Amino acid sequence: MTPRPRPSLDTVFAALADPTRRAILTMLLEDDMAVTDVAEPFEMSLAAISKHLTILAGAGLISQEKRGRVKWCKLEPDALKGSSVWMQGFGQFEPVNLDAFERFLGAELGLGGEE
Incomplete structure (x- = not known):
């Protein structure tokens, strides 16, 4: 099997910018899950979860x-x-405020929807 190319930082951070996707990753920390089990705690369609x-x-x-x-x-x-390596580079200066960083990413990526 040919290894997949690494996604760019932009792609990874854009995926992490959404709270639903972060919640899904947290759920998958425990174990592999069927798509229907991933969808269960969310109040959205299976099609939305699939996206x-x-x-x-x-x-x-x-x-x-x-x-x-x-x-x-x-x-x-x-x-x-x-x-993670990229973020650790900021640790040498001062602790990273993840909430502020999330707002910054949202503004940079044009995602708007601040919570």
Whole structure:
């Protein structure tokens, strides 16, 4: 199997910018999950969850595999290494305020919707 190219930092951070996608990643920390189980705690359609999963997979943060009739999602923690190394570079100056950083990313990526 040919290794996938690493997604850019922009792609990873854009995927992480959404609170639903961050919640999905947190859920997948525990174990692999079927798509229907991922969707269960959210008040949105299965199609909407599938779009979130597609974005996470495109960023390399999760992988999806069909087992029988069920599609499973698995966290790919190595995908965060590049972004983690980049963020650690800011640690030498001062602690990173993640809320402010999230607002900055939202403004830079044109995502607007501050909570």
